[in-house]
Amino acid sequence: MAEKAPGVLAVIHHGNAPTLYRPDNDFMSASKPGEARVVFEDDRVHYSGQYVAIIVAETLEQARYAAELVQVSYAVEDPTIETDAALDSAYLPDEFFGEKLTTTRGDPDVALSRAAVTHAATYTTPIEHHNPIEPSASVAVWNGDELTLYETTQWVAGARKTVAQTLGMPEEKIHIVSPFIGGGFGCKGFVWPHSILSAVAAKRVNRPVKLNLTRKHMFSACGHRSETKQYVQLGAERNGRLVAIDHDTVVQTSMVDEFVEACGNTSRFLYSCPNVRVRHRAVRVNVATPTPMRAPGENPGLFALESALDELAYLLNMDPVELRIVNHADVNEQARRPWSSKYLKECYRMGAERFGWAKRAPQPGSMRDGNVLVGWGMATATYPGIRSPGAAKVRLLQDGHVDVVSATQDMGGGTYTTMAQIAADVMGIAIERIRTVLGDSLLPPAPVSGGSMTTASILPATRKAAQDALSKLRHLAATMPASPFTNRRPDDIVAEGGRVFPKGAHPSSGLPYEDVLKRTNQTEIEGEGYTEPGPERDKYAFQSFGAQFVEVRVDPEIAKVQISRVVSAFDVGKIVNAKTARSQGYSGVVMGVGVALMEHTVYDSRDGSIITSNLADYAIPVNADTRSIDILFVDKPDPFIDSDGLGARGLGEITVTGVAPAVANAVYHATGRRIRDLPITPDKLL
Amino acid sequence: MLRDEPTLTPLAGCTDLYVALNFGTLKDTRFLDLWRLDRLRKIELRGGALSIGALATFTDLIRSTLVRKRLPMLAAAARDVGGVQIQNRGTIGGNVANASPAGDTLPVLAAADAVVVLQQAGGIRRVPFDGFYTGYRQTVRRPGELIVGIEIPPVRGRQFFRKVGTRAAQAISKIVMAGILGPATGSGRTARIALGSVAPTVVRVPRTEAALASGASIEAVQRTLMEEIAPIDDLRSTAEYRRRVAANLLARFVCGASRG
Amino acid sequence: MSITPIDRLEFIRITAAATSVRKDTKSGVSVAPSASVTRALALRVNGEAVRLDVDTRVTLLDALREQLQLFGTKKGCDHGQCGACTVHVNGRRVLSCLTLAVMHDDDDIITVEGLERNGVLHPVQEAFIEHDAFQCGYCTAGQIMSAAALLNEPCGPSDDDVREQMSGNLCRCGAYPNIVAAIQSARGRA
Numbered sequence A: 001m002a003e004k005a006p007g008v009l010a011v012i013h014h015g016n017a018p019t020l021y022r023p024d025n026d027f028m029s030a031s032k033p034g035e036a037r038v039v040f041e042d043d044r045v046h047y048s049g050q051y052v053a054i055i056v057a058e059t060l061e062q063a064r065y066a067a068e069l070v071q072v073s074y075a076v077e078d079p080t081i082e083t084d085a086a087l088d089s090a091y092l093p094d095e096f097f098g099e100k101l102t103t104t105r106g107d108p109d110v111a112l113s114r115a116a117v118t119h120a121a122t123y124t125t126p127i128e129h130h131n132p133i134e135p136s137a138s139v140a141v142w143n144g145d146e147l148t149l150y151e152t153t154q155w156v157a158g159a160r161k162t163v164a165q166t167l168g169m170p171e172e173k174i175h176i177v178s179p180f181i182g183g184g185f186g187c188k189g190f191v192w193p194h195s196i197l198s199a200v201a202a203k204r205v206n207r208p209v210k211l212n213l214t215r216k217h218m219f220s221a222c223g224h225r226s227e228t229k230q231y232v233q234l235g236a237e238r239n240g241r242l243v244a245i246d247h248d249t250v251v252q253t254s255m256v257d258e259f260v261e262a263c264g265n266t267s268r269f270l271y272s273c274p275n276v277r278v279r280h281r282a283v284r285v286n287v288a289t290p291t292p293m294r295a296p297g298e299n300p301g302l303f304a305l306e307s308a309l310d311e312l313a314y315l316l317n318m319d320p321v322e323l324r325i326v327n328h329a330d331v332n333e334q335a336r337r338p339w340s341s342k343y344l345k346e347c348y349r350m351g352a353e354r355f356g357w358a359k360r361a362p363q364p365g366s367m368r369d370g371n372v373l374v375g376w377g378m379a380t381a382t383y384p385g386i387r388s389p390g391a392a393k394v395r396l397l398q399d400g401h402v403d404v405v406s407a408t409q410d411m412g413g414g415t416y417t418t419m420a421q422i423a424a425d426v427m428g429i430a431i432e433r434i435r436t437v438l439g440d441s442l443l444p445p446a447p448v449s450g451g452s453m454t455t456a457s458i459l460p461a462t463r464k465a466a467q468d469a470l471s472k473l474r475h476l477a478a479t480m481p482a483s484p485f486t487n488r489r490p491d492d493i494v495a496e497g498g499r500v501f502p503k504g505a506h507p508s509s510g511l512p513y514e515d516v517l518k519r520t521n522q523t524e525i526e527g528e529g530y531t532e533p534g535p536e537r538d539k540y541a542f543q544s545f546g547a548q549f550v551e552v553r554v555d556p557e558i559a560k561v562q563i564s565r566v567v568s569a570f571d572v573g574k575i576v577n578a579k580t581a582r583s584q585g586y587s588g589v590v591m592g593v594g595v596a597l598m599e600h601t602v603y604d605s606r607d608g609s610i611i612t613s614n615l616a617d618y619a620i621p622v623n624a625d626t627r628s629i630d631i632l633f634v635d636k637p638d639p640f641i642d643s644d645g646l647g648a649r650g651l652g653e654i655t656v657t658g659v660a661p662a663v664a665n666a667v668y669h670a671t672g673r674r675i676r677d678l679p680i681t682p683d684k685l686l
Numbered sequence B: 001m002l003r004d005e006p007t008l009t010p011l012a013g014c015t016d017l018y019v020a021l022n023f024g025t026l027k028d029t030r031f032l033d034l035w036r037l038d039r040l041r042k043i044e045l046r047g048g049a050l051s052i053g054a055l056a057t058f059t060d061l062i063r064s065t066l067v068r069k070r071l072p073m074l075a076a077a078a079r080d081v082g083g084v085q086i087q088n089r090g091t092i093g094g095n096v097a098n099a100s101p102a103g104d105t106l107p108v109l110a111a112a113d114a115v116v117v118l119q120q121a122g123g124i125r126r127v128p129f130d131g132f133y134t135g136y137r138q139t140v141r142r143p144g145e146l147i148v149g150i151e152i153p154p155v156r157g158r159q160f161f162r163k164v165g166t167r168a169a170q171a172i173s174k175i176v177m178a179g180i181l182g183p184a185t186g187s188g189r190t191a192r193i194a195l196g197s198v199a200p201t202v203v204r205v206p207r208t209e210a211a212l213a214s215g216a217s218i219e220a221v222q223r224t225l226m227e228e229i230a231p232i233d234d235l236r237s238t239a240e241y242r243r244r245v246a247a248n249l250l251a252r253f254v255c256g257a258s259r260g
Numbered sequence C: 001m002s003i004t005p006i007d008r009l010e011f012i013r014i015t016a017a018a019t020s021v022r023k024d025t026k027s028g029v030s031v032a033p034s035a036s037v038t039r040a041l042a043l044r045v046n047g048e049a050v051r052l053d054v055d056t057r058v059t060l061l062d063a064l065r066e067q068l069q070l071f072g073t074k075k076g077c078d079h080g081q082c083g084a085c086t087v088h089v090n091g092r093r094v095l096s097c098l099t100l101a102v103m104h105d106d107d108d109i110i111t112v113e114g115l116e117r118n119g120v121l122h123p124v125q126e127a128f129i130e131h132d133a134f135q136c137g138y139c140t141a142g143q144i145m146s147a148a149a150l151l152n153e154p155c156g157p158s159d160d161d162v163r164e165q166m167s168g169n170l171c172r173c174g175a176y177p178n179i180v181a182a183i184q185s186a187r188g189r190a
Helices: A060-069 A083-089 A108-114 A156-167 A193-205 A298-316 A320-326 A344-355 A415-427 A454-478 A513-519 A578-597 A659-671 B017-023 B058-063 B065-070 B072-079 B084-089 B092-098 B106-111 B206-213 B218-228 B239-255 C010-014 C060-067 C123-130 C140-150 C159-165 C176-189
Strands: A008-013 A053-057 A103-105 A117-125 A137-143 A146-151 A174-177 A209-212 A228-236 A242-254 A276-285 A367-369 A372-384 A390-397 A402-405 A434-437 A493-496 A499-502 A524-531 A543-555 A560-571 A628-633 B009-011 B031-033 B043-046 B049-053 B115-120 B123-128 B133-135 B146-152 B158-165 B173-185 B188-196 C022-024 C029-031 C038-045 C048-055 C086-089 C092-095 C108-110
Touching (some): A008 A060, A053 A060, A117 A298, A137 A193, A146 A156, A193 A209, A228 A298, A242 A298, A298 A372, A320 A344, A320 A372, A344 A372, A344 A543, A372 A659, A390 A454, A454 A499, A499 A513, B072 B106, B084 C092, B092 B106, B188 B239, C060 C086, C086 C140, C092 C140, C140 C159
Parallel strands (some): A146 A174, B009 B031, C038 C108
Antiparallel strands (some): A008 A053, A117 A228, A137 A146, A372 A543, A390 A524, B115 B123, B115 B146, B158 B173, C038 C048
């Protein structure tokens, strides 16, 4: 019926889809679909929200109407939705993104049995959805055997390779364009079926096709953060020194791929402790495949570990900051390497001072403002200092403008700005003369905009490219006849501050950059920059740290938590741009407020459908949910993160990691109620 | 027109109805656009009663000096509806017709003994708010009838409105309470109390009101209320939470502070 | 392996009741016919008179984007919960995803493209840039349209007043502190 509806051009489904191929599904080689199963691969429905057909019509309204007419018949089976229902079949995944998922150091069992003070509890976090305000979308345009996809992707290089493999095409025939991304937070990192579907549909109807996900699709068609259950045991001496950490996690993965929310990885090295065991188990449920969501692993993992630390502090009758300082890890004890740089103690000090932590009365329920219960809590924040190979080009044009280009992406973190800023610094010209071009697979290759790696990967490459452009400019100047540079070697020529001039001479004796191009009839000069991590990675452990302090106010009559004040101090190396860095700080804290207080995707365990698949039932913070937020940075360079002296690590993810535990700890301080199950909704607190 | 085709769904602000359309929960597919019927937007005093046209928007209610003076709890409720963009389009008539148990203004109208004015080709009839809802999203509105206005008789006493939502603003209610507390008379006090999100429809709590009138202790009145309502566990909260918070809000209302 | 039942493609549930509305301009009342039809509309968009033929099922948002090519107004949820589609209708901010285009015959619509005057940005736009009041930029047009309307609405002076009045616009990047700062600065200037 749908095929005959007005305006309908094609109805594509399992029965008539073209042959598609499973890609390598390997992150390290840039072939990473959101889930291994290829769309329309079989006639089974593995989870609610799975695509069963796609309709192409002349207009959106016609497509919607025709979609209503599609009839699907199927045999109903009972789904597995809850972790507990699948616990018997839990298995031990070996590795995830190159990290071992189960490790033991020392003997935690013996250490726990002998510890003076122990704490053990289970912490749970729910399924969360990224919900960028821009839904994912794809526009496919074929030109003969060449395909251009206009995408909302955090990784144009990954999209190109993965789409190529799925469609069975050479990579060179595929062009991915994604200059702007309306937020991603992880759900636009890998290739999800809609990008394949738009390509397939456009081919079938022989014209461009646009496929936008609805908000409801965003809950089933581009990943989510898995639910986690984490059993944490801590053992300590009376003086607070940790003697044992056991962090045992159960996560969900789907029936059609494996994704592990690696909650325990951080517990191996965040504190100094001789006996540490970390284990991850996974269960398979009839839910779509999870995917990275801002600080995957760290975010739920730190909720458990940092809540547990707070509980231990109360058992020891110790200040929570003091307990963390006592257990400060001077080296990474798991990797057995020194930190490249670490100013965590400075974060505690700066944060505590700005927050006024010294005035905290430790007794729960002891700080009140009239009828309102006030609580102060804190937590450590952390995220790895990842770096990947990356390339950029800097083109100096005859009209004096400079293009800075790379196949990286900007989803709001400020990559456009910081790349331009670095190039402007190196070249000594106004930032207004610089145009940054990103998000196109034809540009020099760059890594995924994820893992907080863009700053450390792309800015050094940009810097190198700008330096290379100036070097080429000096060489070009040296070839100019009848000029101030006649008989000068490139080394005797200076290019800085927008002018080229003989070494030792006044800049005014030389020429503006662009005049060198004009007088040599060159349309442009192209500097190239490629940088990659080197042997320093085997010598040092690269990690960012922070401390987050939270004040909550709880109205006891309705048990509702308001987060009235957040102070965060971060050590993320050198700050490249104070404004965009502060905005990233706000961003993580606001998302953390959602994680702590409201975000929770609810499934109907009878049929696996998502009950909260809209932005009213899946509440994310509104403006009025945030009050005073302070962001502080240590701002000291990491001497080893890059060899180009920038010293900056990324900061997109660390900013969210300590918020939820700090809130839970503050709620305990306010009310005496320990909530170990996110989100902290009023019904759990009454 | 409604007489000729009674299954038409009247529509004005679209802020609820279009969502239902989008979610596929709405099966009626033909609509009657009322938005331009400006005479249904008036807020005025008529025969001592506050008369509010069905098309008065939440913004109209918030800004109306008449509403703010006579029924401040209605302005408070209107301010808690969605964001300002919704307040600019959503109407009181739509809130009443949509019949959600979580409708923010409905407890106010229930507590204020409002009257729903319905019109059809044959004429007008007035239905007391208490008898307007017959079940979950069910009302006594007949096919072909249109809600044209709400009438609210003079209210004496202190008014109270409180919504507890999923977040600080633009939230769906976990529980919403409106009340009017009359002056003390002899032993007790007359009170009219209504709650949303605790039953399939907005409800008044006559036994609780009677307990207040009889001069029972606040603890006893709270116990009565907790027995009288039968909320459920759902997405937005638990029955236990709703029961206890209802009792807490009642205490706050009766013992002092007005709008929290 | 067990299987989760799903009744239909996601498209279907979401779009179950696409509809149409016919407008009778004489009475100010519209009637919906059962079949899809196209209607002629005359309205003003950003000060310019516009005539449109719209499928009666089309929202104002889709008409602005798809027919008038005004892509500044964004679709974030298509059901009135995010605020990205905020435009001004007859001077008031409304959600263009929650209203059908056919209901706006003769109305005055301002979108984010219509805020600047003679190439000069609106004070709210200037303030958003100055205060870095956006990150990814997707919610920004809606935030700016709400903020521009707020300047002419009754709104208390405090940051909390602004936060409440701006809570109809979600920002997942969490630019709220900068949005509040930008609006307060624009109010000071206006």
